[in-house]
Amino acid sequence: MSTNTPQTPPSSSFAPARRQFIFGTAVLATFGVAGFVGGMSARHSAWAQGSTVSDADFAAFMHLSQYLTGKTTLDVEIARAIFAGLHDEDANVATQVAQINDFVARSKTPANALQAALDSTQPALAGLPKRIMPAWYLGVVGSGKKARTVAYEQALMYPPIADVIVMPSYARGAPGYWAQPPHLSHS
Template identity: 25%
Template sequence: MATLSRRRVIQLAGGFALTGVAGRWLTLPEAWAEPVGAPADELSDFLEISRKLTQRDELDEHLAGALVLASTLALEGFGERLARLKALFDQRPALLERSPLAFGDDFTDQETTARQVLGGWYTGVVGSGEQAIYVTYLNALANRLVADKLVPPSFSYGPCGSWRHAP
Protein backbone atom coordinates (compact mmCIF):
# COMPACT_ATOMS: atom_id res chain seq x y z
CA MET A 1 0.00 0.00 0.00
CA ALA A 2 1.37 3.41 -0.94
CA THR A 3 2.00 5.90 1.83
CA LEU A 4 0.00 9.06 1.34
CA SER A 5 1.38 12.40 2.46
CA ARG A 6 -0.64 15.34 3.73
CA ARG A 7 0.49 17.26 0.63
CA ARG A 8 -0.95 14.54 -1.65
CA VAL A 9 -4.31 14.64 0.14
CA ILE A 10 -4.36 18.43 -0.17
CA GLN A 11 -3.62 18.06 -3.89
CA LEU A 12 -6.48 15.58 -4.20
CA ALA A 13 -8.76 17.86 -2.21
CA GLY A 14 -7.79 20.76 -4.46
CA GLY A 15 -8.65 18.65 -7.47
CA PHE A 16 -12.08 17.89 -6.04
CA ALA A 17 -12.61 21.56 -5.18
CA LEU A 18 -11.73 22.57 -8.73
CA THR A 19 -14.06 20.00 -10.20
CA GLY A 20 -16.81 21.25 -7.90
CA VAL A 21 -16.28 24.84 -9.02
CA ALA A 22 -16.67 23.74 -12.62
CA GLY A 23 -19.98 22.15 -11.60
CA ARG A 24 -19.07 18.81 -13.14
CA TRP A 25 -16.28 16.25 -13.06
CA LEU A 26 -13.36 17.30 -15.16
CA THR A 27 -10.61 15.02 -16.35
CA LEU A 28 -8.12 14.86 -13.51
CA PRO A 29 -4.41 14.80 -14.27
CA GLU A 30 -3.07 11.27 -14.81
CA ALA A 31 -1.22 11.26 -11.48
CA TRP A 32 -4.48 11.90 -9.61
CA ALA A 33 -6.63 9.56 -11.65
CA GLU A 34 -4.99 6.45 -10.23
CA PRO A 35 -6.46 5.12 -6.98
CA VAL A 36 -4.21 5.91 -4.04
CA GLY A 37 -3.88 4.88 -0.45
CA ALA A 38 -7.36 3.88 0.70
CA PRO A 39 -7.78 0.10 0.92
CA ALA A 40 -10.80 -1.17 -1.02
CA ASP A 41 -12.43 -2.75 2.04
CA GLU A 42 -12.09 0.46 4.07
CA LEU A 43 -13.61 2.48 1.22
CA SER A 44 -16.41 -0.07 0.91
CA ASP A 45 -17.13 0.10 4.67
CA PHE A 46 -17.01 3.91 4.55
CA LEU A 47 -19.53 4.02 1.70
CA GLU A 48 -21.82 1.50 3.43
CA ILE A 49 -21.75 3.48 6.68
CA SER A 50 -22.15 6.78 4.82
CA ARG A 51 -25.21 5.54 2.94
CA LYS A 52 -26.82 4.47 6.21
CA LEU A 53 -26.00 7.73 7.98
CA THR A 54 -26.97 10.10 5.15
CA GLN A 55 -29.89 7.92 4.02
CA ARG A 56 -28.67 8.43 0.44
CA ASP A 57 -27.74 5.68 -1.98
CA GLU A 58 -26.19 7.96 -4.62
CA LEU A 59 -22.96 9.01 -2.90
CA ASP A 60 -19.95 9.81 -5.10
CA GLU A 61 -17.27 7.12 -4.79
CA HIS A 62 -14.46 9.47 -5.82
CA LEU A 63 -15.43 11.95 -3.14
CA ALA A 64 -15.75 9.07 -0.65
CA GLY A 65 -12.18 8.05 -1.44
CA ALA A 66 -10.95 11.59 -0.79
CA LEU A 67 -12.91 11.73 2.48
CA VAL A 68 -11.39 8.43 3.63
CA LEU A 69 -7.87 9.62 2.82
CA ALA A 70 -8.42 12.95 4.57
CA SER A 71 -10.00 11.22 7.57
CA THR A 72 -7.05 8.85 7.84
CA LEU A 73 -4.70 11.84 8.07
CA ALA A 74 -6.82 14.18 10.19
CA LEU A 75 -8.50 11.78 12.62
CA GLU A 76 -6.38 9.54 14.82
CA GLY A 77 -7.14 5.83 14.45
CA PHE A 78 -9.85 6.44 11.86
CA GLY A 79 -9.63 2.99 10.25
CA GLU A 80 -10.13 1.17 13.54
CA ARG A 81 -12.87 3.54 14.64
CA LEU A 82 -14.67 3.04 11.31
CA ALA A 83 -14.50 -0.75 11.77
CA ARG A 84 -16.00 -0.44 15.28
CA LEU A 85 -18.80 1.76 13.92
CA LYS A 86 -19.57 -0.77 11.18
CA ALA A 87 -19.66 -3.59 13.74
CA LEU A 88 -22.04 -1.57 15.92
CA PHE A 89 -24.39 -0.91 12.98
CA ASP A 90 -24.30 -4.60 12.08
CA GLN A 91 -25.23 -5.56 15.67
CA ARG A 92 -27.69 -2.73 16.38
CA PRO A 93 -29.24 -1.29 13.20
CA ALA A 94 -31.98 0.38 15.28
CA LEU A 95 -29.43 2.99 16.42
CA LEU A 96 -29.82 4.66 13.02
CA GLU A 97 -33.51 5.25 13.66
CA ARG A 98 -32.91 7.56 16.62
CA SER A 99 -33.37 11.25 16.11
CA PRO A 100 -31.22 13.13 16.85
CA LEU A 101 -28.28 10.83 16.24
CA ALA A 102 -27.45 9.46 19.71
CA PHE A 103 -25.94 6.08 20.52
CA GLY A 104 -25.83 6.33 24.31
CA ASP A 105 -23.02 6.47 26.86
CA ASP A 106 -21.65 3.03 25.97
CA PHE A 107 -20.93 4.02 22.38
CA THR A 108 -19.64 7.61 22.53
CA ASP A 109 -16.59 6.80 20.39
CA GLN A 110 -18.78 5.32 17.64
CA GLU A 111 -21.17 8.27 17.86
CA THR A 112 -18.24 10.68 17.46
CA THR A 113 -17.02 8.74 14.42
CA ALA A 114 -20.51 8.79 12.89
CA ARG A 115 -20.72 12.56 13.39
CA GLN A 116 -17.28 12.99 11.80
CA VAL A 117 -18.32 10.94 8.78
CA LEU A 118 -21.50 12.99 8.42
CA GLY A 119 -19.56 16.22 8.90
CA GLY A 120 -17.20 15.29 6.08
CA TRP A 121 -20.06 14.59 3.69
CA TYR A 122 -22.15 17.65 4.60
CA THR A 123 -19.45 20.31 5.05
CA GLY A 124 -16.67 18.92 2.86
CA VAL A 125 -14.17 19.37 5.71
CA VAL A 126 -12.62 16.56 7.74
CA GLY A 127 -11.16 17.18 11.20
CA SER A 128 -10.93 20.48 13.03
CA GLY A 129 -8.42 23.15 13.90
CA GLU A 130 -4.94 22.70 12.49
CA GLN A 131 -5.74 19.08 11.57
CA ALA A 132 -8.72 20.06 9.39
CA ILE A 133 -8.51 19.10 5.73
CA TYR A 134 -10.72 20.81 3.16
CA VAL A 135 -11.94 18.21 0.66
CA THR A 136 -14.77 19.84 -1.31
CA TYR A 137 -17.20 22.74 -1.33
CA LEU A 138 -19.83 22.50 -4.05
CA ASN A 139 -19.94 18.71 -3.85
CA ALA A 140 -20.59 18.78 -0.09
CA LEU A 141 -24.09 17.48 0.65
CA ALA A 142 -25.13 20.67 2.46
CA ASN A 143 -24.54 22.69 -0.69
CA ARG A 144 -26.07 20.09 -2.98
CA LEU A 145 -29.26 20.18 -0.90
CA VAL A 146 -29.74 23.90 -1.61
CA ALA A 147 -28.43 23.86 -5.19
CA ASP A 148 -31.97 24.18 -6.62
CA LYS A 149 -32.46 27.48 -4.75
CA LEU A 150 -28.95 28.92 -4.44
CA VAL A 151 -26.71 28.70 -7.49
CA PRO A 152 -23.87 28.81 -6.70
CA PRO A 153 -24.76 27.78 -3.14
CA SER A 154 -24.40 30.33 -0.38
CA PHE A 155 -23.44 33.24 -2.63
CA SER A 156 -25.44 36.46 -2.57
CA TYR A 157 -26.63 38.05 -5.81
CA GLY A 158 -26.50 41.82 -5.75
CA PRO A 159 -24.70 44.42 -3.66
CA CYS A 160 -23.18 43.55 -0.30
CA GLY A 161 -25.94 43.11 2.28
CA SER A 162 -28.77 42.96 -0.27
CA TRP A 163 -29.84 39.61 1.15
CA ARG A 164 -31.15 41.42 4.27
CA HIS A 165 -34.08 42.99 2.45
CA ALA A 166 -37.19 41.09 1.46
CA PRO A 167 -37.37 40.46 -2.29
Protein backbone atom coordinates in the same frame (compact mmCIF):
# COMPACT_ATOMS: atom_id res chain seq x y z
CA MET B 1 22.25 69.38 -44.07
CA SER B 2 23.05 65.93 -43.36
CA THR B 3 24.57 64.89 -40.13
CA ASN B 4 26.82 61.95 -40.17
CA THR B 5 26.08 60.24 -36.94
CA PRO B 6 27.24 56.75 -36.50
CA GLN B 7 24.32 54.44 -36.97
CA THR B 8 23.99 51.58 -34.57
CA PRO B 9 22.22 48.51 -35.78
CA PRO B 10 18.68 48.31 -34.45
CA SER B 11 18.61 46.18 -31.35
CA SER B 12 16.99 42.89 -31.95
CA SER B 13 14.14 42.18 -29.61
CA PHE B 14 15.33 38.60 -29.38
CA ALA B 15 19.03 38.98 -28.85
CA PRO B 16 20.81 35.80 -27.72
CA ALA B 17 20.90 36.89 -24.07
CA ARG B 18 17.16 37.53 -24.07
CA ARG B 19 16.42 34.23 -25.81
CA GLN B 20 18.49 32.37 -23.26
CA PHE B 21 16.68 34.13 -20.42
CA ILE B 22 13.23 33.31 -21.84
CA PHE B 23 14.20 29.72 -22.58
CA GLY B 24 15.71 29.26 -19.12
CA THR B 25 12.65 30.75 -17.42
CA ALA B 26 10.31 28.52 -19.42
CA VAL B 27 12.33 25.41 -18.57
CA LEU B 28 12.46 26.35 -14.89
CA ALA B 29 8.72 27.02 -14.78
CA THR B 30 7.95 23.74 -16.51
CA PHE B 31 10.07 21.73 -14.10
CA GLY B 32 8.64 23.62 -11.15
CA VAL B 33 5.05 22.90 -12.15
CA ALA B 34 5.85 19.30 -13.08
CA GLY B 35 7.53 18.78 -9.71
CA PHE B 36 4.58 20.28 -7.83
CA VAL B 37 1.97 18.29 -9.75
CA GLY B 38 4.13 15.16 -9.60
CA GLY B 39 4.41 15.52 -5.85
CA MET B 40 0.67 15.98 -5.52
CA SER B 41 -0.19 12.99 -7.67
CA ALA B 42 2.45 10.85 -5.96
CA ARG B 43 0.87 11.67 -2.62
CA HIS B 44 -2.60 10.90 -3.98
CA SER B 45 -1.52 7.69 -5.70
CA ALA B 46 0.28 6.49 -2.57
CA TRP B 47 -3.01 6.74 -0.69
CA ALA B 48 -5.03 5.41 -3.61
CA GLN B 49 -2.78 2.35 -3.81
CA GLY B 50 -3.61 1.61 -0.21
CA SER B 51 -0.75 2.82 1.92
CA THR B 52 -2.32 1.19 5.00
CA VAL B 53 -5.89 1.58 3.72
CA SER B 54 -7.40 -1.40 1.93
CA ASP B 55 -10.22 -1.52 -0.59
CA ALA B 56 -12.28 -3.36 2.02
CA ASP B 57 -11.73 -0.51 4.50
CA PHE B 58 -12.84 2.01 1.88
CA ALA B 59 -15.90 -0.09 0.98
CA ALA B 60 -16.82 -0.25 4.69
CA PHE B 61 -16.46 3.55 4.88
CA MET B 62 -18.73 3.98 1.83
CA HIS B 63 -21.29 1.64 3.41
CA LEU B 64 -21.25 3.62 6.67
CA SER B 65 -21.43 6.93 4.78
CA GLN B 66 -24.47 5.75 2.82
CA TYR B 67 -26.10 4.57 6.03
CA LEU B 68 -25.43 7.86 7.86
CA THR B 69 -26.42 10.19 5.02
CA GLY B 70 -29.32 8.13 3.70
CA LYS B 71 -27.90 8.56 0.19
CA THR B 72 -27.44 5.49 -1.99
CA THR B 73 -25.13 7.32 -4.38
CA LEU B 74 -22.18 9.28 -3.08
CA ASP B 75 -19.29 10.75 -5.05
CA VAL B 76 -16.43 8.24 -4.83
CA GLU B 77 -13.67 10.86 -5.25
CA ILE B 78 -15.10 12.97 -2.44
CA ALA B 79 -15.43 9.82 -0.35
CA ARG B 80 -11.76 9.03 -0.95
CA ALA B 81 -10.78 12.55 0.08
CA ILE B 82 -12.94 12.38 3.22
CA PHE B 83 -11.61 8.95 4.18
CA ALA B 84 -8.02 10.06 3.56
CA GLY B 85 -8.58 13.14 5.72
CA LEU B 86 -10.12 11.10 8.52
CA HIS B 87 -7.29 8.57 8.24
CA ASP B 88 -4.71 11.38 8.44
CA GLU B 89 -6.34 12.57 11.68
CA ASP B 90 -6.65 9.10 13.18
CA ALA B 91 -4.93 5.99 11.84
CA ASN B 92 -7.55 3.80 13.58
CA VAL B 93 -10.48 5.20 11.62
CA ALA B 94 -10.82 2.05 9.48
CA THR B 95 -11.14 -0.08 12.60
CA GLN B 96 -13.73 2.32 14.05
CA VAL B 97 -15.72 2.26 10.80
CA ALA B 98 -15.79 -1.56 10.89
CA GLN B 99 -16.85 -1.53 14.55
CA ILE B 100 -19.70 0.90 13.87
CA ASN B 101 -20.86 -1.16 10.88
CA ASP B 102 -20.83 -4.28 13.08
CA PHE B 103 -22.72 -2.43 15.84
CA VAL B 104 -25.39 -1.29 13.36
CA ALA B 105 -25.74 -4.80 11.90
CA ARG B 106 -26.10 -6.39 15.35
CA SER B 107 -28.36 -3.78 16.92
CA LYS B 108 -30.43 -2.86 13.82
CA THR B 109 -30.21 0.75 15.02
CA PRO B 110 -31.80 3.24 12.60
CA ALA B 111 -29.52 6.02 11.42
CA ASN B 112 -31.46 8.72 13.26
CA ALA B 113 -30.91 6.90 16.57
CA LEU B 114 -27.31 5.83 16.02
CA GLN B 115 -25.63 8.80 17.68
CA ALA B 116 -27.63 8.41 20.90
CA ALA B 117 -26.96 4.66 20.93
CA LEU B 118 -23.22 5.16 20.42
CA ASP B 119 -23.09 7.91 23.06
CA SER B 120 -24.66 5.59 25.64
CA THR B 121 -23.15 2.22 24.74
CA GLN B 122 -20.01 2.84 22.63
CA PRO B 123 -18.53 6.19 23.69
CA ALA B 124 -15.17 5.37 22.07
CA LEU B 125 -16.91 5.22 18.67
CA ALA B 126 -19.37 8.08 19.21
CA GLY B 127 -17.08 10.76 17.78
CA LEU B 128 -16.69 9.24 14.31
CA PRO B 129 -20.19 9.94 12.94
CA LYS B 130 -19.76 13.50 14.25
CA ARG B 131 -16.72 13.81 11.98
CA ILE B 132 -18.14 11.97 8.96
CA MET B 133 -21.41 13.91 8.65
CA PRO B 134 -19.90 17.43 8.56
CA ALA B 135 -17.36 16.19 6.02
CA TRP B 136 -20.13 15.07 3.67
CA TYR B 137 -22.52 17.97 4.25
CA LEU B 138 -20.06 20.86 4.64
CA GLY B 139 -17.27 19.48 2.47
CA VAL B 140 -14.66 19.99 5.20
CA VAL B 141 -12.70 17.29 7.02
CA GLY B 142 -11.30 18.20 10.42
CA SER B 143 -11.43 21.49 12.24
CA GLY B 144 -9.24 24.41 13.14
CA LYS B 145 -5.79 24.52 11.58
CA LYS B 146 -6.14 20.92 10.42
CA ALA B 147 -9.36 21.54 8.48
CA ARG B 148 -9.19 20.53 4.84
CA THR B 149 -11.77 21.34 2.17
CA VAL B 150 -12.70 18.28 0.12
CA ALA B 151 -15.83 19.53 -1.66
CA TYR B 152 -17.64 22.78 -2.30
CA GLU B 153 -20.59 22.73 -4.65
CA GLN B 154 -20.68 18.93 -4.33
CA ALA B 155 -21.16 19.11 -0.55
CA LEU B 156 -24.46 17.46 0.37
CA MET B 157 -25.92 20.61 1.94
CA TYR B 158 -26.33 22.39 -1.41
CA PRO B 159 -28.48 20.17 -3.68
CA PRO B 160 -31.65 20.32 -1.51
CA ILE B 161 -31.68 24.14 -1.63
CA ALA B 162 -30.23 24.70 -5.10
CA ASP B 163 -33.58 25.78 -6.55
CA VAL B 164 -34.04 28.49 -3.91
CA ILE B 165 -30.68 29.72 -2.67
CA VAL B 166 -27.65 30.64 -4.74
CA MET B 167 -24.42 29.20 -3.39
CA PRO B 168 -22.24 31.72 -1.57
CA SER B 169 -19.67 33.42 -3.81
CA TYR B 170 -21.68 32.97 -7.00
CA ALA B 171 -23.34 36.05 -8.49
CA ARG B 172 -27.11 36.15 -8.54
CA GLY B 173 -27.24 38.31 -11.63
CA ALA B 174 -25.22 40.63 -13.84
CA PRO B 175 -22.70 42.89 -12.09
CA GLY B 176 -24.55 45.67 -10.31
CA TYR B 177 -27.93 43.91 -10.64
CA TRP B 178 -28.84 45.09 -7.16
CA ALA B 179 -28.24 48.79 -7.97
CA GLN B 180 -31.39 49.28 -10.07
CA PRO B 181 -34.50 50.13 -8.07
CA PRO B 182 -37.41 47.77 -8.63
CA HIS B 183 -40.04 48.78 -11.17
CA LEU B 184 -43.26 49.60 -9.39
CA SER B 185 -46.57 49.41 -11.16
CA HIS B 186 -48.95 52.32 -10.52
CA SER B 187 -52.29 50.78 -11.13
